[in-house]
Amino acid sequence: MMCVSSQQPPIITTSIAQPEADAERERFPLPPGCAEDFLTANGQRLHYVEAGAGPLVVLLHGFPEFWYSWRANIPALARVRRVVALDMRGYNLSAKPADGYDIATLTTDIRCAIEALGERQADLIGHDWGGALAWAFAMREPDALRRLVVLNAPHPGPMARELRHPHQLRRSAYIGFFQLRGLAERALAADHFGAIWRTFRQADLDREWLGDDDIQRFVAAIARPGALTAALSYYRQAARRGPAALGVARVITAPTLVLWGEQDPYLDVGLLDGLDRWVRDLRCVRFPEAGHWLNQQAPNSVNAEVVAFLTAEGHQA
Numbered sequence: 611m612m613c614v615s616s617q618q619p620p621i622i623t624t625s626i627a628q629p630e631a632d633a634e635r636e637r638f639p640l641p642p643g644c645a646e647d648f649l650t651a652n653g654q655r656l657h658y659v660e661a662g663a664g665p666l667v668v669l670l671h672g673f674p675e676f677w678y679s680w681r682a683n684i685p686a687l688a689r690v691r692r693v694v695a696l697d698m699r700g701y702n703l704s705a706k707p708a709d710g711y712d713i714a715t716l717t718t719d720i721r722c723a724i725e726a727l728g729e730r731q732a733d734l735i736g737h738d739w740g741g742a743l744a745w746a747f748a749m750r751e752p753d754a755l756r757r758l759v760v761l762n763a764p765h766p767g768p769m770a771r772e773l774r775h776p777h778q779l780r781r782s783a784y785i786g787f788f789q790l791r792g793l794a795e796r797a798l799a800a801d802h803f804g805a806i807w808r809t810f811r812q813a814d815l816d817r818e819w820l821g822d823d824d825i826q827r828f829v830a831a832i833a834r835p836g837a838l839t840a841a842l843s844y845y846r847q848a849a850r851r852g853p854a855a856l857g858v859a860r861v862i863t864a865p866t867l868v869l870w871g872e873q874d875p876y877l878d879v880g881l882l883d884g885l886d887r888w889v890r891d892l893r894c895v896r897f898p899e900a901g902h903w904l905n906q907q908a909p910n911s912v913n914a915e916v917v918a919f920l921t922a923e924g925h926q927a
Contacts, residue, residue, distance in 0.1 A: 677696065678824075735759040752862075
């Protein structure tokens with residue numbers, strides 16, 4: 611398939627904004643040495659931040675984030691690689707179409723973005739929803755992947771198993787609420803996106819790694835017209851088929867590094883059990899004191915693990 615190439619934010623609307631109009635809205639400060647631009651992937655205009663040179667590494671964020679969640683990782687990775695942090699379809703300054711949030715379309719977005727950046731292959735690093743897409747990409751597009759890094763995002767095989775147990779069902783209950791169209795949007799947007807403020811503020815009692823200015827940027831990005839409904843559409847499309855939508859049948863052959871914050875309130879550490887059944891070349895590193903937002907909470911440790919993995923002898927591009 612060919613690819614073409616602490617002010618309070620406003621309450622969201624569910625209208626779909628044109629990317630050209632959205633691009634004129636507020637942008638956020640870039641890490642040193644970074645530039646931002648747009649590319650066309652799978653017919654959609656996607657925003658990205660870039661730094662460094664060399665083999666391509668693509669960073670995929672989670673919910674309710676955007677490229678900014680990688681702000682403490684991009685400079686370290688850019689010392690050894692060309693790093694591109696995408697705003698995924700529907701998020702921040704990227705296009706917000708009314709549909710196309712199924713796994714097949716989203717993984718095609720990634721492949722087309724790699725091609726639009728002038729490459730045939732890339733390393734993928736994904737967190738949360740970005741990690742789920744990275745797992746899917748590894749199974750659906752193995753020829754376009756060199757190495758895979760996943761942070762606190764479940765492989766569909768163990769996830770299907772763990773969802774049979776009450777402990778993970780309780781942790782995943784919010785996904786059921788996200789299926790309620792309109793009601794979920796209104797609840798999340800209420801009180802100037804108070805639910806999202808609370809989610810980030812409760813992530814860590816010390817929270818030295820995440821100031822209110824940082825949270826405000828995440829809230830402002832999800833408050834862009836159409837962004838919240840687009841972000842929830844990831845969950846709604848996935849719920850139609852469950853974990854099997856990612857393509858669980860294919861064993862991943864790419865060298866894979868999994869980094870996991872054990873204090874994750876949404877994902878049980880038991881999701882790592884038996885993962886080697888699905889991944890041929892696997893290394894797992896656990897962070898007992900960190901939680902779901904691992905790459906933001908422990909960036910120095912994450913950066914060290916990822917750089918060592920990307921540059922290890924035998925894993926060179």
